[in-house]
Amino acid sequence: MQEHELEYVGKRIPRVDSELQVTGLCSYGEDYYRPGMLVAKACFSRYAHAKILKIDTSLAEKMPGVRGVITYRDVPVNRNGCGFYGIADQPILAEDTVRYRGDCIAVVAAETREQAQAAAAAVQVEYLPLPAVYDIDEAMAPDAPLLHEDLFQSNIPYHLKAYLGDVDSDFSQADYIIEGTYETQKLEHTYIEPHAALAEIEPDGKLVITTTTSRVFNYIGVLGTVLNLPMSRLQIKGTAGTGGGFGGKNEVTIEPWVALLALKTGRTVHMVLTREEDIQLSTARHPYRIHYKTGVCRDGRILAQQISLYADTGAYLALGKSQLQKATVHAAGPYHIPNIRSDGYLVFTNSKIGSAMRGMGMPQACYACESHMDFVAKQIGMDPVAFRRVNMFQDAGKLPNGQVVWSEPLRATMDRALELFEEGYRKDRPLPPHTCRGVGMALMIYPQDPSNPSSSTGAFVKVDSDGSAVVYNGHSDVGQGSATILTQIAAETLGIPVEKIRFLTADTVTTPYDEGTGASRTTYIVGTCVKNACEKCREILFKAAALHFGFADHRKFAIQNGEIYLDTYPDLHISVAQAAYLSERVYGFPVIAADSYATLSSAEDPENGHCRHYEKHAYATQIAEVEVNTDTGEISVTRLAAAHSCGRAINPMMVEGQIQGGIQMGLGQALMENLIESRDDGRVVTNTLRTYQIPTAVDMPRELKVAYVEVHDKDGPYGALGVGEPAPVPTPGAIHNAVCNALGMQINRLPLTPDRVLLAMEKRGEGGKE
Amino acid sequence: MMLHFVVNGKETQLEVADGDLLLDVLRDRLGLRSVKRGCETGDCGACTVLIDGLPVDSCIYPAFRAEGKHILTVEGLGTPGNLHPLQKNFRELLAAQCGFCTPGMLLTAKALLDRCKSPSEEEIRQHIYGNLCRCTGYQKIVEAIRKTSAEQ
Ligand code: FES
Ligand code: FES
Numbered sequence: 001m002q003e004h005e006l007e008y009v010g011k012r013i014p015r016v017d018s019e020l021q022v023t024g025l026c027s028y029g030e031d032y033y034r035p036g037m038l039v040a041k042a043c044f045s046r047y048a049h050a051k052i053l054k055i056d057t058s059l060a061e062k063m064p065g066v067r068g069v070i071t072y073r074d075v076p077v078n079r080n081g082c083g084f085y086g087i088a089d090q091p092i093l094a095e096d097t098v099r100y101r102g103d104c105i106a107v108v109a110a111e112t113r114e115q116a117q118a119a120a121a122a123v124q125v126e127y128l129p130l131p132a133v134y135d136i137d138e139a140m141a142p143d144a145p146l147l148h149e150d151l152f153q154s155n156i157p158y159h160l161k162a163y164l165g166d167v168d169s170d171f172s173q174a175d176y177i178i179e180g181t182y183e184t185q186k187l188e189h190t191y192i193e194p195h196a197a198l199a200e201i202e203p204d205g206k207l208v209i210t211t212t213t214s215r216v217f218n219y220i221g222v223l224g225t226v227l228n229l230p231m232s233r234l235q236i237k238g239t240a241g242t243g244g245g246f247g248g249k250n251e252v253t254i255e256p257w258v259a260l261l262a263l264k265t266g267r268t269v270h271m272v273l274t275r276e277e278d279i280q281l282s283t284a285r286h287p288y289r290i291h292y293k294t295g296v297c298r299d300g301r302i303l304a305q306q307i308s309l310y311a312d313t314g315a316y317l318a319l320g321k322s323q324l325q326k327a328t329v330h331a332a333g334p335y336h337i338p339n340i341r342s343d344g345y346l347v348f349t350n351s352k353i354g355s356a357m358r359g360m361g362m363p364q365a366c367y368a369c370e371s372h373m374d375f376v377a378k379q380i381g382m383d384p385v386a387f388r389r390v391n392m393f394q395d396a397g398k399l400p401n402g403q404v405v406w407s408e409p410l411r412a413t414m415d416r417a418l419e420l421f422e423e424g425y426r427k428d429r430p431l432p433p434h435t436c437r438g439v440g441m442a443l444m445i446y447p448q449d450p451s452n453p454s455s456s457t458g459a460f461v462k463v464d465s466d467g468s469a470v471v472y473n474g475h476s477d478v479g480q481g482s483a484t485i486l487t488q489i490a491a492e493t494l495g496i497p498v499e500k501i502r503f504l505t506a507d508t509v510t511t512p513y514d515e516g517t518g519a520s521r522t523t524y525i526v527g528t529c530v531k532n533a534c535e536k537c538r539e540i541l542f543k544a545a546a547l548h549f550g551f552a553d554h555r556k557f558a559i560q561n562g563e564i565y566l567d568t569y570p571d572l573h574i575s576v577a578q579a580a581y582l583s584e585r586v587y588g589f590p591v592i593a594a595d596s597y598a599t600l601s602s603a604e605d606p607e608n609g610h611c612r613h614y615e616k617h618a619y620a621t622q623i624a625e626v627e628v629n630t631d632t633g634e635i636s637v638t639r640l641a642a643a644h645s646c647g648r649a650i651n652p653m654m655v656e657g658q659i660q661g662g663i664q665m666g667l668g669q670a671l672m673e674n675l676i677e678s679r680d681d682g683r684v685v686t687n688t689l690r691t692y693q694i695p696t697a698v699d700m701p702r703e704l705k706v707a708y709v710e711v712h713d714k715d716g717p718y719g720a721l722g723v724g725e726p727a728p729v730p731t732p733g734a735i736h737n738a739v740c741n742a743l744g745m746q747i748n749r750l751p752l753t754p755d756r757v758l759l760a761m762e763k764r765g766e767g768g769k770e
Numbered sequence: 771m772m773l774h775f776v777v778n779g780k781e782t783q784l785e786v787a788d789g790d791l792l793l794d795v796l797r798d799r800l801g802l803r804s805v806k807r808g809c810e811t812g813d814c815g816a817c818t819v820l821i822d823g824l825p826v827d828s829c830i831y832p833a834f835r836a837e838g839k840h841i842l843t844v845e846g847l848g849t850p851g852n853l854h855p856l857q858k859n860f861r862e863l864l865a866a867q868c869g870f871c872t873p874g875m876l877l878t879a880k881a882l883l884d885r886c887k888s889p890s891e892e893e894i895r896q897h898i899y900g901n902l903c904r905c906t907g908y909q910k911i912v913e914a915i916r917k918t919s920a921e922q
Binding site for chain 2: 275
């Protein structure tokens with residue numbers, strides 16, 4: 001087929017559901033209302049760690065309006081492998097032990113919210129409190145109580161490795177050995193819509209669950225197991241709109257409960273979490289402590305690096321291993337270091353579960369790596385930008401898991417970010433009183449589409465007889481805009497306008513398998529699959545055209561502007577609609593096609609962690625300017641420039657939107673967000689949006705400049721790769737470096753709240769560092 | 771007690787109890803599902819409606835206080851095919867990603883533009899301070915509001 005100008009790819013097309021969004025007609029979780037439905041409320045653990053001696057629901061069952069109460073006794077298989085590659089370590093409802101405050105004891109279905117709430121409070125539980133561990137040091141202490149004695153001999157379920165070269169011998173060659181420790185906090189996803197789910201039983205007894213999720217096929221796998229139901233009796237559908245996910249809607253939470261209650265009562269059951277419940281129950285971003293020991297030459301070349309990473313995964317595994325692997329493999333950043341020893345440890349604590357959150361371990365690892373890069377540069381008296389240039393990957397690089405990666409876009413993001421940062425900037429801007437200003441940079445390498453062992457998807461496409469098309473794929477659009485991007489890819493490939501394409505997603509019955517939204521895999525993996533399936537349909541349309549014109553060879557045809565034509569005879573053309581009509585109604589081959597696509601990984605070498613897990617990498621550079629008020633410790637980010645690689649921007653507006661939103665999340669991590677759990681009883685203290693603060697419109701930099709760098713990927717659909725997941729990754733490092741630059745000191749701990757900044761300044765006054 | 775008020779231009783009356791919140795009355799009783807529930811503590815702005823032209827968090831507003839007042843929700847702002855300029859610009863400039871904050875954000879923006887024809891960027895940011903968005907970084911929201919004000 002001939003190359004022609006792209007009609008739909010690369011265009012600033014509004015979201016396909018945007019008209020519904022702005023008119024309030026898009027249905028989110030709570031909007032799935034059914035007359036006469038029951039409402040569910042849960043009874044959560046009162047302890048962070050305890051044995052359960054007795055659960056008595058008899059009082060709750062007799063309360064007004066109550067139609068059903070469930071406990072572990074009602075769960076056919078009470079084990080959830082919510083880390084879907086791994087071990088089922090989490091009960092659906094607590095049986096003999098509670099390990100954090102989000103463990104649920106019982107769930108009640110009643111006629112009204114108030115009745116359900118009252119009954120949930122009336123569930124009586126006798127506990128035997130156990131000693132609890134609230135951070136990695138307590139959890140790793142020799143006498144620490146074990147959280148999962150039945151599955152693991154210590155509170156460290158995983159030790160992951162990524163080793164390259166020979167670390168021990170090479171420190172002797174270094175002119176300097178520089179060490180630093182960097183810490184991050186626990187973070188909440190803070191999607192604005194809390195979890196909500198509806199369970200209905202169809203007249204033939206089939207169970208349908210409509211829920212706010214990023215991964216319907218993960219959910220059906222878990223639910224099929226725990227309910228002991230064949231998938232043919234079960235259907236999971238994503239809500240039409242989901243008010244954000246960011247990785248926080250990856251694992252089943254309330255879905256088994258509404259399902260069990262619907263089965264028990266024979267009624268429709270709805271559950272909507274309050275913000276407080278959602279913050280307690282949902283997963284979080286892992287807090288990390290990362291230590292670096294770096295051997296470096298006088299000329300700036302890094303010779304060797306030892307890295308140890310400790311990630312607090314809370315009470316259960318969830319996706320802890322997968323995010324730790326990303327961090328362990330990429331904690332040395334996009335830098336040529338011949339000898340690396342990176343050890344990652346996952347640690348159980350009696351606290352909120354750590355799992356997937358936008359960036360998967362990388363915002364922590366990148367922050368630590370980039371802060372350390374600045375620190376090392378300062379120690380050896382080199383400019384931080386020059387120091388990075390000496391060490392950074394050029395066209396390719398080798399990761400400590402032995403994988404060689406294509407890194408051509410990295411340099412381009414650095415050059416572009418530097419250019420953007422200076423653009424239109426007035427150097428003589430006055431500094432407010434008692435303020436100092438600083439600048440900091442962070443580079444990023446981000447692994448997309450983790451294949452462990454595979455990340456796969458399938459798509460069906462049909463073209464109807466008026467030239468409309470429907471695409472079916474099981475991924476979820478939880479706000480990131482994937483349905484629009486994929487529609488643009490389908491439109492381009494089929495030569496059909498975007499308005500004539502429907503994209504059906506997230507339904508385990510009507511759409512084919514997809515692993516789910518995450519890791520910025522959708523544009524690349526699903527996009528490739530949709531493109532391939534559309535090409536098959538196009539092939540069928542060409543066959544119809546060939547028959548129509550009496551040509552033997554259908555491969556000579558092309559599509560543009562909804563017309564199928566022959567290069568050699570431009571006057572001979574037929575519309576897609578006509579060709580679709582003819583193939584379906586006259587020639588007897590309806591225009592339908594299916595395809596699949598996957599990335600695969602190699603097995604891991606237990607000695608050095610060598611494997612091939614990540615097929616594609618994204619690169620970025622962000623540069624921040626901050627002003628720090630030395631009286632109050634307050635920080636404002638005045639300027640931020642970001643350049644991210646995206647292969648090709650299928651929809652430039654959406655690429656920008658993803659980067660801007662990501663920066664907001666990264667800024668929250670850098671400056672204000674901090675999920676605090678009580679060290680007395682494990683309860684989440686910051687359980688409102690007032691105490692857990694995310695950035696508002698006022699907190700964002702006034703000069704926020706984002707750019708995407710297009711270096712087309714050889715495999716991506718139309719050259720595209722994902723961009724959304726990594727967007728927040730470099731921000732905390734860039735801001736932290738800017739603050740350290742402004743103050744002339746290291747802080748090395750997030751978030752950089754005013755009190756922490758003041759404390760650090762005070763300590764420096766006394767000759768120490770925080 | 772009987773509550774009489776005007777909702778999206780329509781005279782409405784219904785029986786409410788003392789503790790009923792305006793959010794529940796609008797969502798569950800009147801079926802106005804554009805009014806979103808994000809926190810129920812007055813911290814996120816997803817439940818914003820306009821009461822006599824001013825943005826209010828309906829999740830902490832007692833329903834009985836709406837007696838005699840005019841309420842506007844997004845259902846009354848514009849409909850598909852007949853979008854208000856703010857809706858049109860939010861749509862065209864991608865001011866909504868997941869869209870959950872969007873109804874509240876639109877109404878807060880409308881209250882500002884009704885009062886002030888051409889607000890500065892700083893005024894816009896200060897004005898939407900109480901409406902949290904986790905997806906967009908606010909940049910495109912601010913742009914959509916500025917564009918609407920420039921077009922007025
Ligand atoms: S729901 Fe009313 S302010 Fe959040
Ligand atoms: S668009 Fe998702 S919260 Fe604003």
